[in-house]
Amino acid sequence: MNMKKLIASAFAMTSIIGVFAAEPAKNEKDSVEALKFTELITIPVTSVKNQSKSGTCWCFAGTSFYENEIRKATGDSLDLSEMYSVRHCYSDKADRFIRTYGNVNFAAGGSVLDVPYVWTNYGAVPEEVYKGLNYGEDKHTHGELDAALGAYVRAVVKKPNRKTISTAWHQGLEGILDAYLGAEPETFEYKGKTYTPKSFAASLGISPDNYIALTSFTHHPFYQPFALEVSDNWLWGQYQNVPLDELRAVVDNALANGYTVVWAADVSEPGFKWKEGKATMPAETNEDLKGTELSRWVKLDDENGDKKEETKAPEEIVVTQESRQEMFDRQETTDDHGMEIVGLAEDQYGNKYYKVKNSWGTDQIYDGFLYVSMPYFDAKTIDIYVNKKALPKNIAKKLGI
Numbered sequence: 001m002n003m004k005k006l007i008a009s010a011f012a013m014t015s016i017i018g019v020f021a022a023e024p025a026k027n028e029k030d031s032v033e034a035l036k037f038t039e040l041i042t043i044p045v046t047s048v049k050n051q052s053k054s055g056t057c058w059c060f061a062g063t064s065f066y067e068n069e070i071r072k073a074t075g076d077s078l079d080l081s082e083m084y085s086v087r088h089c090y091s092d093k094a095d096r097f098i099r100t101y102g103n104v105n106f107a108a109g110g111s112v113l114d115v116p117y118v119w120t121n122y123g124a125v126p127e128e129v130y131k132g133l134n135y136g137e138d139k140h141t142h143g144e145l146d147a148a149l150g151a152y153v154r155a156v157v158k159k160p161n162r163k164t165i166s167t168a169w170h171q172g173l174e175g176i177l178d179a180y181l182g183a184e185p186e187t188f189e190y191k192g193k194t195y196t197p198k199s200f201a202a203s204l205g206i207s208p209d210n211y212i213a214l215t216s217f218t219h220h221p222f223y224q225p226f227a228l229e230v231s232d233n234w235l236w237g238q239y240q241n242v243p244l245d246e247l248r249a250v251v252d253n254a255l256a257n258g259y260t261v262v263w264a265a266d267v268s269e270p271g272f273k274w275k276e277g278k279a280t281m282p283a284e285t286n287e288d289l290k291g292t293e294l295s296r297w298v299k300l301d302d303e304n305g306d307k308k309e310e311t312k313a314p315e316e317i318v319v320t321q322e323s324r325q326e327m328f329d330r331q332e333t334t335d336d337h338g339m340e341i342v343g344l345a346e347d348q349y350g351n352k353y354y355k356v357k358n359s360w361g362t363d364q365i366y367d368g369f370l371y372v373s374m375p376y377f378d379a380k381t382i383d384i385y386v387n388k389k390a391l392p393k394n395i396a397k398k399l400g401i
Contacts, residue, residue, distance in 0.1 A: 035278060035347045035348070035371075036347060036348045037345040037346070037347055037353060037355075037371050038345060038346050038347075038348075039343055039344070039345045039355065040343075040344045040345060040346055040352075041255045041256065041343045041344040041355075042342075042343045042355070043068070043072075043255065043258055043259075043260055043342050043343055044071065045064070045067075045068050045071070045260065045340070045342050045357060046064060046067040046068060046071060046077050046078070046079065047077075047079070048357060048358070048359070048361065048362050048367065048368030048369070049064065049082070049359050049361075050139060050140075050359065050360065050361035050362075051082075051140055051359045051360065052139035052140040052141060052361070053139070053140065053141040053142060053143060054086075054108060054140040054141070054142040055107065055108030055109050055142065055146070056082060056083075056086050056108060056110070056140065056142070057337050057338040057339070057359055058109065058110035058111055058112060058114055058115070058232070058264075058338040059082040059083075059085050059086050059089075059110065059114065059115060060082050060338070060359035061112070061262050061263070061264075061338035061339050061340050061359065062085075062112060062114065062115030062116070062262055062338070062385070063080050063081075063082045063085065063115060064340050064357060064359070065115075065260055065261075065262045065340050065385065066080065066115065066119075066124075066204075066206050067079070067080055068260045068340070068342070069206060069259075069260075069387065070204055070205065070206065072258055072259070073205060074205070078126065078204075079126065079127040079128070080124055080125070080126060080127060081124070081125045081126060081127045081129065081130040081131070081132070082127075082132070083130060083131065083132020083133075083140070083181055084118070084122075084124065084125045084130045084132070084184070084197070085114065085115050085118040085119075085124070086132065086181070087132065087177055087181050087184065088118045088121070088122045089110055089114050089117075089118065090108075090149060090177060091170075091173065091174065091177060093105075093106055093234050094106065094149065094152075094153050094170070094173050095170065096234060097153050097157065098153060098156060098157055098165065098169070101157060102153075102154065102157040104234060105231040105232065105234055106149075106150060106153055106154075106234075107146070107150075107231075107232070108142060108146050109231070109232035109335075110232055110234070111228075111230070111232050111233045111234070111235065111237055111264070111383075112213055112237075112262050112264055112338060112383060112384075112385040113213055113233075113235055113237035113385070114235065116208035116211065117208075117235060117237075119201050119206065119208060120208050122197060122198070123196065123197025123198035123199070123200060123201040123202075124197060124200055124201040124204065125185060125188065125195075125197050125200060126188075126190055126200075128190075129185055129188045129190065130181075130182060130184075130185060131182075132180075132181040132182060133182075134178075134179065134180055134181055134182040135179070135180045144180075145176070145180045145181075148176055148180075149173070149176060149177075152172065152173060152176060153173070156169045184197075185197065188200075210387060210388055210389070211385060211386065211387055211388060212240060212385070212386060212388050212391070212399075212401070213237065213238070213239045213240065213383055213384070213385045214239060214240050214241075214242055214247060214250060214383060214384050214385075214386070215228055215239040215240070215241055215242075215247070215381075215382065215383040215384075216241065216242055216243060216244045216246075216247040216321070216324070216381070217241060217324075217325055217328060218321060218322075218325045219325070219329070220241050221241065222241050222242055222243055223240070223241065223242065223398050223399055224240070224241055225238040225239060225240050225241070226238065226239060226241060227239075228382070228383060230335035230382065231335070232335055239383050240399055242395065242398075242399070243321065244319075244320075244321045244324060244378055246392075246395050247381065247384065248374070248377065248378065249392055249395065250384065250386060250390065250391055250392065250395060251341060251354065251377075251384065251386075252344075253390055253391065253392045254341075254386050254387070254390035255341070255343065255344050255354075257389075257390055259386060259387050259389070259390040260340050260341060260342045260357075261340065261341040261384050261385070261386045261390075262338060262339075262340055262341075262384060262385035262386070263338070263339050263340060263341045263354075263356065263377075263381065263384055264335065264337070264338045264339075264381070264382040264383045264384070265336065265337060265339070265377075265380045265381050265382055266333045266334050266335070266336050266337075266380040266382065267279070267336045267337045267380075268334060268336055269281065269376070269380060270282075271376060272376070274358075274360065274364065274370065275364065275365065276365065277364065277365045277366040277369065277370045277371060278353075278370060278371050278372075278373070279356075279370060279371070279372040279373060279376045279380075280314065280316055280373045280375070280376055281316045281317045281319070281373065281375040281376045281379050281380075282314055282315070282316060282317075283314075283315035283316055283317050313347075313349035313351065316373055316375040316376075317375055317379070318375070319375050319378035319379045323379070324378060324379055327379060327380075333379065333380055333382070335382050339356045339357060339358050339359070340356065340357040341354045341355070341356055341357075341372075341384075342355055342356065342357045342369075343355030345371050347371075351373065351374070352373075352374055353371035353372055353373050353374070354371070354372045354374075354377060355369055355370075355371055355372075356369060356370050356371070356372050357369055358370060388401055
């Protein structure tokens, strides 16, 4: 998923064991007490990474998730290559783009299902073997790469030779990928053993058959799979459809049993405040939201839509299956960003939040983590990806698992 906004973060980290306090700057209209989070469930996870200036959140979230599945099973904290998967997705997306005469999306973004796709078809490698930084940068910076690849495939699909596409076009594409990301390793040494990417993936004990992607929308029947209609689902991967309360029940059950969850969501809402380490769906809005689609689901304080001062717990909107669906249908909820749910927390008012691991580095108030309210999750989740063992038994039965 491409992020709509890659936010530069600069806040000093303040922490107390078990309790975290955000202290965002207050404006004249906002006197809400800063939220303080007490962690209820904290799953040990691998380190926070930085996708930097690349639209590859889907791969950072999916790779982190598999790292943490391995950590749960073996205790090992591996650092696996994101760019190995990114490279193969660029290549295969380009092939599909050409075969469909340019009538599918070709961009840096991807879906939660892209990482298992690559692991199944091509394998995996450690980060130390394939960093994907072959172009004079020390952080992922894909502006030039994306522009070059996009221009290349759009030129090829126009058939400038007039009749047919040449047999060399894909070799040319691989040359661009080699130049920027590095040539794909055929074999490599890791901890005294020789692997191919496929044999290394096999050694990690991860079988994509043991995982499931879930979503919750009413334009398809529940308990049936469908290809989620978002542009970055270039594989047209299948997602099982469940009611909203069951989607959250899956996450809760997963966390209670020590499993993390990949989370794809819209992060363009005003309540998604990365610097402050929280995401909420406030029930009061400022005047510039007057008359907007969001105002259909929130309560404006007065005819001008101004905020009133508060000294108690901030209210959030009530999300229903119907309101969630309308947000998606009207494209108010969009497919923006992939992250990983790694814990459960509570604020000082007793409201629950999911603790989320992001891939925007650690220069942020909670060292790269944020707390997502339940209304935000209900309203803005696109899909999740989880170990089938984490499904509650009644939901697994409904899905035929």
